[in-house]
Structures are given as structure tokens and as C-alpha cells.
Amino acid sequence: MDNNQNAQKVTKLAEWLDSRFTIPGTNIRFGLDPIISLIPGAGDWLAGIISGYFILLGARADLPPAVLWRMGFNVLIDIVIGSVPLLGDLFDVGWKANNRNAELLEKYRRDAKTTEHHSRWLLWIIAITLILMIVGLLALLGWLIASIIEILF
Numbered sequence: 001m002d003n004n005q006n007a008q009k010v011t012k013l014a015e016w017l018d019s020r021f022t023i024p025g026t027n028i029r030f031g032l033d034p035i036i037s038l039i040p041g042a043g044d045w046l047a048g049i050i051s052g053y054f055i056l057l058g059a060r061a062d063l064p065p066a067v068l069w070r071m072g073f074n075v076l077i078d079i080v081i082g083s084v085p086l087l088g089d090l091f092d093v094g095w096k097a098n099n100r101n102a103e104l105l106e107k108y109r110r111d112a113k114t115t116e117h118h119s120r121w122l123l124w125i126i127a128i129t130l131i132l133m134i135v136g137l138l139a140l141l142g143w144l145i146a147s148i149i150e151i152l153f
Contacts (some may be wrong), residue, residue, distance in 0.1 A: 010106075012081050013102070017032050023124075033092060044082040055075065071101045104119070
């Protein structure tokens with residue numbers, strides 16, 4: 001089987017998971033992923049495991065770590081935010097991690113160097129943003145504790 005057939009299969013699977021169906025009267029597309037995510041307690045994790053298949057395909061295709069991490073981030077965001085009741089289900093319909101990861105596989109197949117470069121930059125931006133958020137939360141927590149101590153004593 002050639003790469004073109006593999007790419008078509010990956011695209012078809014992503015379509016079934018993320019954008020196979022349309023809500024009547026709208027342009028909103030969804031797939032099996034948000035439906036699976038409706039299973040209480042385990043749905044988002046089960047959908048995440050299925051989404052992990054794209055990461056496995058990327059690893060088998062020897063994608064560089066930056067691209068694999070980016071794919072993993074897409075799935076992680078889908079699982080974490082998708083776990084929030086009701087809002088998470090709406091997020092699942094919009095985020096489409098499987099389509100994103102299928103597109104990453106295709107972009108890497110077409111232009112490996114640029115895709116790796118963009119993935120590396122995006123991961124750095126995400127890491128810096130998370131570090132700044134943690135520092136900000138710690139500063140806020142310190143301020144709250146100091147304020148409470150000042151009020152009590």
C-alpha cells in the first residue's frame with residue numbers, strides 16, 4: 001500500500017471521528033468522537049485513546065518529536081477540556097483533534113522541515129504560556145495568603 005492510500009485512510013478515519021455528520025439546518029459538523037465523549041465518566045478518555053491512533057501512525061512514520069508532541073497536545077486538550085460537562089461536549093465539536101492530527105500528518109508528508117519548525121515554535125509558545133500562567137497563579141495565591149494573614153492578624 002502506498003503513502004497516498006495511507007493518507008486517504010487517515011483522512012477518512014479523521015472525518016468519521018470529527019466531521020462526518022452535519023447538524024441539520026447548520027454548517028456545524030461533528031463525528032463519532034463527540035458522541036463517544038458523551039459516555040459519562042469514560043467517554044472522553046475512550047475518545048482520547050482512539051485519537052492516540054494518529055500519534056501511533058506518526059511514530060511509525062518516524063515523525064520528529066516536536067510534531068508528535070504537538071499531536072499529543074491536540075489530543076490532551078480534547079480530553080481535558082472535553083471532560084467539562086456540557087461545555088466540553090460543545091468544545092469537542094469545534095476542536096476536532098483528529099482532523100488536526102490528520103492534517104499534521106499530511107503537512108509533514110508534503111513539507112517535513114516546515115511542519116517540524118512550526119510544531120517546535122508552537123510547543124515553545126505553549127510551554128512559555130503555561131509557565132507564565134503558573135507563575136501568575138502562584139503570585140495570586142501568595143497575594144491571597146498575605147491578604148488573609150493581614151486580615152486575621
